[in-house]
Amino acid sequence: MSWWQDLEAEHFEWAVPEQFNIAHACVDEQNPDDLALVVDTGGHWARYTFGEVATMSRKFATVLADLGLVSGDRVGVMVPQGIEVLATHLGAFRSGIVTVPLSVKFGSDALVHRMRDSGAKVLVVEKDCYERVADGIGDIPGLEAVIVVGRLDQLSDSTPVQILDFHSLVDDAAESSELVATGPDSHAIIIYTSGTTGNPKGALHGHRILLAHMPGMRTAFDNAPQLGDVFWTPADWAWIGGLFDVLFPALALGCPVVATPDKFTPSRAVEILSRHKVTGAFIPPTALKQMRSIGIDKTAARGIQLRALGTGGEALGEALQAWVASTLGVDVNEFYGQTEMNLTIGTSRSKWSPASGSMGRAFPGFEVTLLDPLGEPVEIGEVGEICVKAGNPGQFLGYWNQPSKTDEKVYDGWIHTGDLGRTDDAGNFWYQGRADDVISSAGYRIGPGEIEECLLSHDEVAMAGVIGVPDPLRGEAVHAFVVLSEGSNSSEELRQELQTHVKSRLAFYQYPREITFIDSLPLTTTGKILRRELRALATSANGLG
The missing domain is CATH 3.40.50.980 (Rossmann fold)
Incomplete structure (x- = not known):
């Protein structure tokens, strides 16, 4: 269709x-x-x-x-x-x-x-x-x-x-x-x-x-659909990755999708991939790390028949990429995007060999460049903000009831991602971190503001500042700095209470895995939290430097 x-067109339109x-x-x-959906609950599947x-x-x-x-x-x-x-x-x-x-x-x-x-x-x-x-x-x-x-x-x-x-x-x-x-x-x-x-x-x-996801999805999954293709992802079908990197595009290609409503575990992943002869899977790096950490080897993975494996949400790393290739018998194709404009950059190792550690190249149909703070393109090798040409079918229509926020995201003909990157002579993009303070943890994009507001709703919290800190499993973990209300005293019990407070009110993945009690937060003259100073405190306290 x-x-x-x-x-395959010489000039993509x-x-x-x-x-x-x-x-x-x-x-x-x-x-x-034709088969469209298999729902596997563990002991039963429909x-x-x-x-x-x-x-x-x-x-x-x-x-x-x-x-x-x-x-x-x-x-x-x-x-x-x-x-x-x-x-x-x-x-x-x-x-x-x-x-x-x-x-x-x-x-x-x-x-x-x-x-x-x-x-x-x-x-x-x-x-x-x-x-x-x-x-x-x-x-x-x-x-x-x-x-x-x-x-x-x-x-x-x-x-x-x-x-x-x-x-x-x-x-x-x-x-x-x-x-x-x-x-x-x-x-x-x-x-x-x-x-x-x-x-x-x-x-x-x-x-x-949906149609805007087809070039990236089909490229990352090595020219899907292929005869016998079956797709699966453990990613929540509430995020753009679960819904539009796999579910809806796969169905639109006429391919069946496996659904797993239960919680992800490494052994369950092997079971699903093998039982249903999954050929195309989107598995976030954190899940792959968990599979490697429990010692899954070639013997355990012998029933897996993957022909294409995609991942995204955080950097994969060379060691994990090598483990996937040797254990699961397939190269990993990484892809990059945001909720506002997804699947814009990625790899397809069956078509070209991107430099190890790079994000890949722009997918067909997307124009991606790096801009400096003045909106000018940067030279090859220099760091700039990753920006995608506006007017693309994949572009969001706008933030719901927030036109001013939309204008801050899309201006001068470009969608500004807030992510930093550089390019090499071959046209590969290399991720260099966030230009703002969004935390990337286990594939989730987490805004610190929502967590701070939740912490402030606790009677014993006067002020709170939240940052992301390096985490070997998740990429980043949420670290909260808390100033207690007058008369309150820090304790391990209170730390656990605050973690539960956030976990129960927001989402399980948003709770601060680390909480540091401090006397005051570093602030600008206008009262904004100086997160760079919080990062320095976290580095000093945890020996992360």
Whole structure:
């Protein structure tokens, strides 16, 4: 299909149809009898054809219509990998409704902010997640219904909205025949991304986000699709990587995807790759490190049949790359992008051999350059900000209800990533770190501001400053510096209490693994935290220098 994009063309040109809908591309255009999804829960796995996924998505479209939702409305989705989260997204897309993916690791504060900010009218949530965030449901204005996946033991008497059962609704619903005539710029999905200050921002994408991922995805997975391709990723289907590096592009290529709703473990990864004969996988570096750390060797990996392995979110490193090649029998293709503009740079080792340690080159269809603080291109070998030419189909439509923030991200014809890099004579990009203070930990982009605000909500915290520090497993770990309220005393018990405070209210991966109690924070004259001085303190205290 033309919208897959022609990777062999001498001069790449985007093929963007006037009408485009993600649901139609992913299931309606596929052979209904072909396998689309395998949900593996460990002791049991279920298989769904494209026809069965399409039917379930059409039924869910009816559910949304019966609840009064119309094109342009938003629905939050907090469900682990599986048929339910897929049917929810596709049912919404075919109805012109915008989805708001939410990590199953979120606590109530993280959920409430995203639901309030997006104005979502419905929340689809897995039962264990619901029980964790139920107390915050009443703080979401405009929420009309909560649809729960799985049976609840009991309902809270104080829940202010109707609580409905997902499978009962879908089983009883008729199939909707409607497919809203969406264009490439029609609103499809809001994916929240963290910044250095304040709350996370919602990156709004149109339906074109799928076709814009095809060049990078097909290149990184060595000219996918190939006969017999099966895809899997342990990445949460709430992030752009899980959804658009693997799930939706693979389905749009007519390839089955394996879903694993349970927690990632190295041994489970080997089991999944072997059992389902996965040929293409996106596995973040942290997960690969965990697989190496428990001693997985060629014998343990003998059943793995990967032909292409992609990774991203943090630097891979030469040692890990060598382990993958010798143990899993496949070279790793790295790729780079952001929620606002994903899969822009990467490698395809079957086509060219990038210098070891480099990020690779710009994928077809993307113009990437390095700019200095004045907006001028830097020379080869010099460090500059990684910027992507604006006007690309992969570009987000803007931050939800924050046009001024959008203007700070996109200006003078370029999308400014805030990441630093350099290039070599061969055109390879080399990552040089962040230009701002976003923490990159285990593939997650974590904004310090949200963690600081959460810490400040604790009665014994007067001030808080958060930075990322080097971590051999995660790339970076969250380190918080805390000034206690008058009358409070530091202790190991309080340290653990603050860690739990953040973990339960935001997300498991956001809690500070290190907390240092100090008398005062280093501040600028305008009251901003001097994070470089906090980094120096952390380096001195932990011997990281």
